[in-house]
Every structure is written in C-alpha cells, then in structure tokens.
Amino acid sequence: MTTYDHDEGARGPSRRKVLECMTWAGTGVLWTVAGGVPASLGIIDSALAQQPKAFTFLQISDSHMGFDKPANPNAKGTLEEAIGRVKALPVKPSFMIHTGDISHLSKPSEFDDAERIISQARLDVHYVPGEHDLIDDERGKLYLDRYGRGTKGAGWYSFDANGVHFIGLVNVVDLKAGGLGNLGNEQLEWLEDDVKGRSASQPIVVFAHIPLWTVYPDWGWGTEDGARALGYLKKFGSVTVLNGHIHQVMQKVEGNVTFHTARSTAFPQPAPGSAPSPGPMKVPDDKLRSMLGIASVMFKQNEQRLAIIDTPLQG
Amino acid sequence: MNCVAGVAAVLLLAATPAWADDAAIKIGNFTFGPKELKVKSGTTVTWINEDDIPHTVVSPDNFKSKALDSEDKFSFTFTTPGTYKYFCSLHPHMTGTIVVEATTGSIVSP
Numbered sequence: 471m472t473t474y475d476h477d478e479g480a481r482g483p484s485r486r487k488v489l490e491c492m493t494w495a496g497t498g499v500l501w502t503v504a505g506g507v508p509a510s511l512g513i514i515d516s517a518l519a520q521q522p523k524a525f526t527f528l529q530i531s532d533s534h535m536g537f538d539k540p541a542n543p544n545a546k547g548t549l550e551e552a553i554g555r556v557k558a559l560p561v562k563p564s565f566m567i568h569t570g571d572i573s574h575l576s577k578p579s580e581f582d583d584a585e586r587i588i589s590q591a592r593l594d595v596h597y598v599p600g601e602h603d604l605i606d607d608e609r610g611k612l613y614l615d616r617y618g619r620g621t622k623g624a625g626w627y628s629f630d631a632n633g634v635h636f637i638g639l640v641n642v643v644d645l646k647a648g649g650l651g652n653l654g655n656e657q658l659e660w661l662e663d664d665v666k667g668r669s670a671s672q673p674i675v676v677f678a679h680i681p682l683w684t685v686y687p688d689w690g691w692g693t694e695d696g697a698r699a700l701g702y703l704k705k706f707g708s709v710t711v712l713n714g715h716i717h718q719v720m721q722k723v724e725g726n727v728t729f730h731t732a733r734s735t736a737f738p739q740p741a742p743g744s745a746p747s748p749g750p751m752k753v754p755d756d757k758l759r760s761m762l763g764i765a766s767v768m769f770k771q772n773e774q775r776l777a778i779i780d781t782p783l784q785g
Numbered sequence: 786m787n788c789v790a791g792v793a794a795v796l797l798l799a800a801t802p803a804w805a806d807d808a809a810i811k812i813g814n815f816t817f818g819p820k821e822l823k824v825k826s827g828t829t830v831t832w833i834n835e836d837d838i839p840h841t842v843v844s845p846d847n848f849k850s851k852a853l854d855s856e857d858k859f860s861f862t863f864t865t866p867g868t869y870k871y872f873c874s875l876h877p878h879m880t881g882t883i884v885v886e887a888t889t890g891s892i893v894s895p
Contacts, residue, residue: 539837539855575839575854601875605839605852647872648880689815690878747814750837 525632528556528566528593529677529765531714532734534602535583536574541750542758545574545736549587551783552735552764556591563766564631566593569714569732570600570642570679572613577606581616599625600679600715601642610643626657628664634769635668637661639678641693651680651693658695662702670705673769677712683722683729686742691716700727710778712767716748719765719780730778733763759784809833810881812840812853812873817881824863826888831860840879844871 530552537545556566568588573580588595597617604610604624614625621627624640639661641651653661665674676682682699684692693699703709709727717739722729737750738761745751753761763782806828811818813835824830832842834853842850842859847869850859863869863885873879 541837575852602839605841605875607851645874645877647870647877649877688878690876747816747836749815 524769526561526563526766526768527631528563529569529712529732529767530556530566530588530735531569531732531765532571532600532717532736533568533584533588534571534574534734534736535580536577537736537750539737539750541737541752542762546583546587548759548762548783549584549735551759552762553587553591555764555781555783556593563593566591566595567636567638567677567712568595568597569677569712570598571602571714571734572597572600574602574736575605576603576612578612581612585616596629596636596638596677597625598638598640598678599642601645604643622660623654623657626660632769634673634675635665637664637674637676639676639682639699641678641680641682641696646694649694650684650687650690651678651682651696653678653693653695653699658698658702661699665702665706668706671707674703674706674709675712675767676703676709679713680715681713681720681729681731682711683724685716685720685731689742689748691742691748703727710767712765712778718761721778728778730765732765733761733780733782735762735764735783738762807831811835812842812879815840815873815876815879817871817873817879820880821882821884823884823886826864826866826885827862828885829860829862830883831858833858839875840873841875842871843874844869847871849874 533549534545535549542548572584599610599613599617603613606612610624618625624643626638626640628635628637630636639653639657641653643652644654645652680693681691682693682696686692707726711727711729713729713731714734716731717734717737718731718741719733720731738753739748740751760782763780766779766781768777768779806825808822808824808828808830810822810830810832812832815836822830832850832853834840834855834857837855839852839854841852842848848861852875853859863883866885866887869883869885871881871883
C-alpha cells in the first residue's frame, strides 16, 4: 500500500527506520487530543525534541482532484499548498495516511494529479478509498489497480509501525438505500481475525473514509455497522479512529476510543444541520484556506499521550 | 443505461411528439425532487444533477445510472406498472420512488 515509490531500493531505508523506531513501551495509553487550530507545529517539534522516540504520522483527506466548482475552483492548488506544508515540517513524519476521496470522479487524470502532487512529500502513503474513488465504469478497478496491492476485498488492510497497529477499512461500497456507510460482513470477519491474539496494550489506529461513528445520520454521516467493528476493538486500551468525508474537524472521546475527522484539502462542508445539504460550502476567498488543512498525529513514548493536531493551510 | 444512452434518450425525448409523456426529477441539495412521482406506463423519466457533487440513480434490478457529474442527466422509460424505489448509491440517505400506473385503456385483466 505504499505508493510513494515502488522502487525497492527507495523503500528499504524507510523500513529500516520503522524497525529502529519499534521501541514502543507497550503500556496502555491515555489519549489526549489537542484539537483546535494551532498557529504552528511548534508543539510537535518541542515534544519530539524532548522525546527522541516519539513519532508522528500525517493524515490528509478528501483531495477531490478534478473538483472545480465555486467552493474551490483550484483544488489542485490547495493540495499543493498542503503538501508544501508537509515538506516544510522540520521533523519528517514517519509516513502519511490518506482517508479517501483522492479524486472527484475516479478519472485516471485525477489519480495522476494526486499521485504527482502527493509524492512530492517523499513519504510513504497508506490510502483508503472514498466513494468518489470508486465511480469509474468498473466500479473501483482503477483505484484497486493503483492503490490496492496487498489489500483484501475492496481495499482493506493492516500494518504495524512503531509498535502501533494500523487498520485501513473501506466503508464506501455496497451502500444500502436509506443507510449509512457500510463495512460488510466479509470485512468485519477479517477485522475480527486481524486483531485476535494481539496484546490489549498495543495502540490501535483505525482509518476509513466515512466516520465510523454516527455524526449526523440525516446526511449519511456515519457507518451502519461501525459499532460491530468497534466491538472487536473493545479490549484494547487505546483506539484512535481517523476519518474524512465530512470536510471539517470533529472529535469525540468515548471510553478508550478517540474519534477524529480531518479537514479536506479541497473544499469545506457545512456543520451538521447548518445548511440545507452537506454539499460543498462556498466561503469568502480569504476564509477558504482556514477551512482546509492537514492533521498531524503524534505518539509520545512514556508520557502515554497521543496528540492530534489539525493545521489549516492558513490562519 | 450509460450516460451516452441517457443523453440519447433525452435527445429522443425532444424529438418525440408532444403527446408523449415525460417527466423530470431534479437532484439538488442531496435530494430527489419530487421525492415521489406518479407517472403513466410508457413515461420516460429524466433525472438531472444540479448539485456540485456527483450522484447516482439506482433501483436494484431495475435501473442504474453511472455517476452523474453536475448537469449530467439520466433517463429511464417505465413500461411496467409498479412501485420503483431508488436511491443514490454514493449518498444512500437520498431516496425516491416512482409509481408507474397502467395507461388508461391498456389495463388487461389477467
């Protein structure tokens, strides 16, 4: 699932780096979420300096390459700005996750643009699809050809990094009339098996496009069988669920589970119920970049804290 | 039916004599309008997407559009009376119903 560079020679160093960093303390983790809108990434820098074994990864979401409507006629430009921010980070993140809607209409040219821009970050990227990525004539073949290597079913998979278990889920296929996002039985059985036998103290990060918890069912913002997935993760001391789809930051802590959604890099969407529909929200030009952005997630060893820091492109 | 066929159907509609039934459904603000539509058998219904987000029109086993970008259209001609429930497979909270009634004079008791 790493698409930054398929050349084996280029992948080696990052793998070695992962091994070097695999010194997670293995204790239960109490999550602290630092949300809001910090002006810089200084918090992460200073924390990393104090905690040499801490690591960060980045989340980007909803690039919507090909989108050119009034809410943002230049989604390519704002993705470039987001990647520019990633490149400018003083401490290089371990990797990036992309929580879907890479493209707007699943066109090859849109995936090409995303690849060209995102690869400039020179980071491994782990993708899951959004519903916009599976609307080619063959319903997802283009996505799977590009991003699906080593995945199961519609593109789900898991991997370990720095002692943390990452699980990428697909909840945008086979949606039922009147319903929400959907994982389906096959994927859920895979998930149950995937986490079986793992130590309850291992931190878990789940990422998927549509929020796994019910944000606003009237707009379809939730996952029909998300609760069953979370049931399989009950025993774990710390679970972080990262989603996109709703193009705004939202978070909730429930027991050991932290839910968090990231901004889009393309266009904002309204707060639940604040508009007639969840469609792209047109804001004044000088406000747009304050509503687009990226998220950094930091694990700190020993301090038993995880911080998610959302950074807008501007403001 | 694909988009090209959809467009062809629309062109066909334009060329059909005025007595032919047709009906339009607008997709806007993530809703089908009207949400419920009653038509006579033989009617061609055309959906047009007026949102800035793609949608689909899907009635399992009956009809299925491709993803409709903004301003794209999809048409389907209903020839069999009955109730057709459909939804957007990308945003499944969007649902609608077409009720197709038999054309007067063509009701044949089995």
